[in-house]
Structures are given as structure tokens and as C-alpha cells.
Amino acid sequence: MPPNFKLQGHFILIFLAALRGESRYLEMQEAVGYDPLLLFNANLKRDLAGEQPYRRALRCLDMLSLPGQFTFTADQPQLHCAAFFIGEPQEFITIHYDLVSIDCQGGDFLKVFDGWILKGEKFPSSQDHPLPTMERYIDFCESGLIRRSIRSSQNVAMIFFRVHEPGNGFTLTIKMDSNLFPCNVISQTPNGRFTLVVPHQHRNCSFSIIYPVAIKISDLTLGHFHGLHLKRPPADCGEIGDFVELLGGTGLDPSKMMPLADLCYPFHGPAQMKIGCDNTVVRMVSSGKHINRVTFEYRQLEPSELENENGNSIPEFCLLSL
Numbered sequence: 001m002p003p004n005f006k007l008q009g010h011f012i013l014i015f016l017a018a019l020r021g022e023s024r025y026l027e028m029q030e031a032v033g034y035d036p037l038l039l040f041n042a043n044l045k046r047d048l049a050g051e052q053p054y055r056r057a058l059r060c061l062d063m064l065s066l067p068g069q070f071t072f073t074a075d076q077p078q079l080h081c082a083a084f085f086i087g088e089p090q091e092f093i094t095i096h097y098d099l100v101s102i103d104c105q106g107g108d109f110l111k112v113f114d115g116w117i118l119k120g121e122k123f124p125s126s127q128d129h130p131l132p133t134m135e136r137y138i139d140f141c142e143s144g145l146i147r148r149s150i151r152s153s154q155n156v157a158m159i160f161f162r163v164h165e166p167g168n169g170f171t172l173t174i175k176m177d178s179n180l181f182p183c184n185v186i187s188q189t190p191n192g193r194f195t196l197v198v199p200h201q202h203r204n205c206s207f208s209i210i211y212p213v214a215i216k217i218s219d220l221t222l223g224h225f226h227g228l229h230l231k232r233p234p235a236d237c238g239e240i241g242d243f244v245e246l247l248g249g250t251g252l253d254p255s256k257m258m259p260l261a262d263l264c265y266p267f268h269g270p271a272q273m274k275i276g277c278d279n280t281v282v283r284m285v286s287s288g289k290h291i292n293r294v295t296f297e298y299r300q301l302e303p304s305e306l307e308n309e310n311g312n313s314i315p316e317f318c319l320l321s322l
């Protein structure tokens with residue numbers, strides 16, 4: 001089970017900065033001690049050095065979007081720590097233990113979670129992840145170095161850890177590997193374009209955008225509509241088997257979000273929607289009988305676009321306009 005994780009102000013700041021698409025910036029800022037000139041130089045050096053691995057210390061609460069080697073060393077007992085990793089949509093994350101010096105008998109732990117958990121909400125949700133929830137936790141204190149390299153099933157992963165003894169800690173190497181058919185994704189950026197393809201797989205895929213966005217679906221192919229099987233759109237997409245839904249909500253877990261629209265017949269021309277929720281998800285449910293594909297573009301809503309007529313704050317239910 002995950003530790004009962006308390007959100008601290010510091011952590012919220014890191015998390016929000018990262019979710020606002022500044023995670024790469026944050027990394028660099030951290031590495032060079034907040035000097036913009038040094039920041040620029042460091043960027044340049046990194047570009048020139050090319051293959052030089054990126055190294056830095058890991059904090060008790062941290063967020064990483066770059067591959068590299070990261071070392072955590074406790075300077076005091078650290079009991080509630082977590083680090084969130086995020087890659088590009090078409091990347092898996094591999095976490096490799098280079099060195100682990102913790103006291104499992106004494107109550108320390110180091111666990112990888114395949115996805116993200118925040119305030120009890122998981123991404124991907126258990127309906128969308130290929131593994132049962134318990135198998136998504138890999139506990140160093142149980143498996144040791146038998147599982148020295150752990151690869152995530154999508155572009156996000158995290159670790160939880162607790163280290164009592166000052167001086168103890170661990171070193172990890174984070175690598176990104178390419179994923180030909182990304183299924184579950186959290187977008188690192190507030191603006192983008194993506195094509196989700198589910199080729200003959202019985203699985204559900206969620207693409208999550210943690211910003212209020214205008215989203216434009218430009219193309220939808222659901223294999224079962226080759227030919228003219230249908231005289232009119234069905235009343236309920238659930239009867240069809242394969243469909244795309246748009247979800248809105250405030251937490252991470254798509255299964256706890258509100259359905260805003262269902263799309264289960266082919267699309268002609270772009271359809272745009274503005275969704276004022278903190279989190280917007282494009283979710284595809286696939287039976288495995290077909291090749292399904294959806295293409296969409298999204299951009300972050302301006303603050304002025306987020307005000308509704310009654311001056312109420314969102315959600316109501318986040319759906320602002322079509």
C-alpha cells in the first residue's frame with residue numbers, strides 16, 4: 001500500500017511548476033542554482049556535451065523529466081518521500097538501481113509505482129492499466145536487486161521512499177525508451193497534438209492533459225465502421241464496444257472523472273470543445289477487433305476563457321462550450 005502521503009506546500013509548488021510545463025526548466029534551475037546566465041550556459045553545455053549524463057541530487061519530494069543519474073542521501077530521517085518521473089508521450093521510463101543503502105529491517109523502504117498516485121488517485125486508473133494494482137508496486141525490500149531495472153508501462157512512474165539513518169540513501173539511473181504505441185499518457189505540456197492508435201488490442205487508453213484546454217478532435221477511425229453497417233448513430237456508445245470518451249475532473253484518476261462527451265461514430269471535420277476542468281482526458285475503449293485511431297490538438301485556455309457568466313469558479317461541470 002502507498003504510504004499515507006501528506007501534501008506539503010513545497011511539494012505542491014514543485015508539482016504545479018512541473019505540471020505547468022516547466023519541469024525541464026525546473027531541473028536546470030535546480031542544477032545551476034537559480035542564476036539565469038548560468039542556466040543559459042548550462043543549457044548550451046548540455047547541448048554541446050551531448051552524451052554527458054545528467055547528474056544531480058534527488059530531494060525528498062521531487063519531479064524529474066530528464067534522463068540521468070540521481071542520488072538521494074538522507075541528511076535527517078526522511079519518512080514521507082516521493083519522486084515523480086515523466087517522459088515524452090512516446091517514451092517508457094526505466095528505473096535502474098545503481099546503489100541502494102537503506103535499512104529494510106529498520107523500517108526503511110524504496111518502492112517503484114508503475115504510474116502516478118496523488119491524493120489517493122492513480123494514473124493510469126485500474127481500468128486502463130494492464131497490471132492489477134498490487135503488481136504495479138515493486139518493493140525493493142521484497143525483491144532486492146533481482147529486479148534491478150524496472151520499466152514503466154507508460155510515460156509516467158514514481159518512487160516512494162523512507163530512510164531513517166542520515167547518510168543512507170540510493171542512486172538511480174533513469175532512462176527513457178521509445179514506445180511505438182503509447183497507450184496511457186500524461187502530457188508534459190499544455191499545448192500539443194497527438195494521435196492515439198490502438199491496433200487490435202483489447203485495452204483502454206487514456207491521454208491526460210492536466211490543464212484547462214480547448215481540444216479539437218480532427219479525425220476518428222473506429223474499425224467497426226468500415227462499410228455501412230449503421231443507419232443511424234446508436235443511442236448509447238456502450239452498446240458498440242469501441243468508442244472514445246472525453247472526461248473532465250479535478251483528480252488524476254480517469255475512472256473517477258465525469259464523462260463530458262462520447263464519440264462512437266466516425267467523424268467528419270474537426271469538433272472543438274473547451275473544457276475548463278483541471279484535468280481533461282481523451283479515453284479510448286477498444287475491443288481488440290479493430291484498429292482504432294483518434295487525432296486531437298489541444299491548447300491551454302486563457303484565464304479570460306475560464307470565467308463563466310455567473311462568475312462561479314469551475315466545475316459546473318467544467319464543460320464551457322462546444
Ligand SMILES: *[C@@H]1O[C@H](CO)[C@@H](O)[C@H](O)[C@H]1NC(C)=O
Nearest residue numbers: 127128129202203204285286
Ligand atoms: C475498459 O473499460 C471499460 C469501461 O469503460 C470496462 O468495462 C472494460 O472492462 C475495460 N477493458 C479492459 C480490457 O480493461
